Amino acid sequence: MNNVLKKQPSILIIIALIGFPQISESIFTPILPALSSGMHVSAQKTQLTMSTYFLMFAFGVLFFGWLSDKHGRKPAMLFGLAIYLLGNIGLLYTENFSYILVFRMVQAFGASAGSVITQTIMRESFYGIEGEKVFAKVGAALALSPALGPLIGGYLQSSYGYRSVFATLVSMAVALLLYTGVRLPETRNVDTIEKHVSWIVAIKELAKSSKVWGYAVLISGVNGILFSYYAEAPFVFIKGFQLSTVQYGWTGLIIAGAILSGSIITNFLANILTGFQLIEISLVVSLLGVLVMFCGANRHLNLMFVSILFVFIGLNMMLPIVLSQALIGFEHIIGLASGIFSFAYYMLISALTYLMTIMHNGSLFALPTYVLILLMAMTLSLILIKDRK
Numbered sequence: 001m002n003n004v005l006k007k008q009p010s011i012l013i014i015i016a017l018i019g020f021p022q023i024s025e026s027i028f029t030p031i032l033p034a035l036s037s038g039m040h041v042s043a044q045k046t047q048l049t050m051s052t053y054f055l056m057f058a059f060g061v062l063f064f065g066w067l068s069d070k071h072g073r074k075p076a077m078l079f080g081l082a083i084y085l086l087g088n089i090g091l092l093y094t095e096n097f098s099y100i101l102v103f104r105m106v107q108a109f110g111a112s113a114g115s116v117i118t119q120t121i122m123r124e125s126f127y128g129i130e131g132e133k134v135f136a137k138v139g140a141a142l143a144l145s146p147a148l149g150p151l152i153g154g155y156l157q158s159s160y161g162y163r164s165v166f167a168t169l170v171s172m173a174v175a176l177l178l179y180t181g182v183r184l185p186e187t188r189n190v191d192t193i194e195k196h197v198s199w200i201v202a203i204k205e206l207a208k209s210s211k212v213w214g215y216a217v218l219i220s221g222v223n224g225i226l227f228s229y230y231a232e233a234p235f236v237f238i239k240g241f242q243l244s245t246v247q248y249g250w251t252g253l254i255i256a257g258a259i260l261s262g263s264i265i266t267n268f269l270a271n272i273l274t275g276f277q278l279i280e281i282s283l284v285v286s287l288l289g290v291l292v293m294f295c296g297a298n299r300h301l302n303l304m305f306v307s308i309l310f311v312f313i314g315l316n317m318m319l320p321i322v323l324s325q326a327l328i329g330f331e332h333i334i335g336l337a338s339g340i341f342s343f344a345y346y347m348l349i350s351a352l353t354y355l356m357t358i359m360h361n362g363s364l365f366a367l368p369t370y371v372l373i374l375l376m377a378m379t380l381s382l383i384l385i386k387d388r389k
Contacts, residue, residue, distance in 0.1 A: 008125045013183050014138055017077065018118040020176055021111040024084075024169060025053065026149025026252065029230045030245045031162035033238055038162060039097040043235060044357055049104050050231040051354035056105035058346035060112025065339015066199070068117045074186045080113020081180060085173035087111075092166040107169075112346075120338045121187045123327060137267065147256030154249025202336045212341065214385035215326040218279070220345040221378035222315045222322075224352030225371050226255075229308075231356050232367045240364050241301050251305070258309050262316025275321040276386060283379055286314030290375060293368035311371060 028049065036046040060080070068076040087107030094100055126134040156164040206212050237243045237251060262282070269278055289310030296304030330337040352374065359366045 009121055009185055009187065010183070011134075011137065013179070014118055014122060016176065016179065017114045017184070018122075018138060019114075020084075020172065021057070021114045023149045023172070024107065024111050025050070025227060026230060027153040027165055027169070028149075029234050030150050030154040030249055031157045031165055032231075032234045034157055034162045034245070035100075039100065041097050044360055045097070047231045047357040047360060048101060048354075050227060051350050051357055052101055052105055053108040054227065054346050054350035054353055056108040057112045057115070058343050058350055060109040061116035061342035061346055062339045063109075064113040065116045065120070065336055065342065068120060068188070068339075069333075069336050072186050072188050073117050073121055074180070074184050077113050077117050077180055077184060078177065080110045080117070081173060081177045082110070084110030084113070085170065085177065088166060088169040088173050092163060092170055112342075116338050116342045119323065119342070120334055123324075123338070124189060124331070124334055125187055137263070147252040150252035151249040154245040154247075158245045199336070199340075202333050202340055205330065205333070206337060206340055209329075211385055212326060212330075213344070214381050215322050216341060216345040216348070217381040218318065218322050218378055219326070220348035220352060221374050221381070222319050223345070223349045225311070225315060225374050227349060227353050228356035228370060228374075229255075229367065231353055232360060232370075235360065235362070236304075236364055236367060239362075241299075241304075251308075254305055254308050255312055258312030259316045262313045262318075263320060265313070266317050266320050269317075270321075275325055276382075278321050279318050279382055282314040282317035283375065283382065284314070285317065286311045287372075287375055287379075289314060290368055290371045293371065294365070297364040297368055299364070307368075 032043070032046045032049070035041075035049070036043050039046070064076050064080055067079070084107055087103050087105075087110055090103030090106060091100065094103060122134060122138070152168065153165050156162075156168060233251070234248060237248045238245065243251075266278060269281075273281075289307050289312075291307075292303055292310065293307035296302075296307050327334065327337050327341060356366075356370055359370055
């Protein structure tokens, strides 16, 4: 598949479209305790807004991967953003927690277009080391989203209440619809337009590759840890360490620093080390971080901050490599392959986030224990990938 330079999207629109699903998730986390009180439901029930989000997100990436191959990247993205807007409007006006869950899933279904279609656009526009560097640069820019999300959400919750977060998401959806309509080019290759591959054929091709599913476990682990952290962290810091919602919002800077650092390190080391070597180093860094997290759980706030920094530096060293390499060899069905691949790992993310909800017991040790379990599973997956390479 040839790279058509005039069809390459700008880095700015890539960042906007791949970043808004993450902002939609991270801006939500500071309001979980207030949502629990305001809706008169338990902490475990409010955490369901995280796991159900990824459940519907998984079905969304499958649908929009197919739709973008059939009708084009831009029309599919605009349709997804329209659904995303509808979900946010529903969140703003509903008074019932059951409907909060329903509209949260509508929001997630629409937001999934930003993930799967943008990754498809990147994979068909940039290749090889250039692709790894583009993913790393986008990852570095996206470091702002986990900082801005909790910070904005915490400020809005503290000043205006949790519904102001929903109003902000409505405004963001409108702005993205307009921006995408004007600035997003159509990047789908003519070969993809003319050749339609069935779901069954694509699934069979992907199923034959142990590398693909090994990478799916690694991506699920990275995001499972991230979003399990988002689900549990408000209760760790606001309830456990007695931080205010605004103070908790500032902790997003730690995640931002970790994402930025991990992306910069990957961008530098990509010319020196192989992808497997980078992934191995990243797992070691994250494992060292989680050991410090156990110490921080003994009511040592500064150690908790340090541990989070190292855990997420490691994870974000790994992520650009895994994302760029996972579907090499499937360029002929890249939209559909991206959808199926993303569906698999988002289903895992949903399950992993739900397991964090089950493990929630008010103890500060629940989070480090869960992170350690996931890192061990990721290490095993990497070993299996190397053995079958």
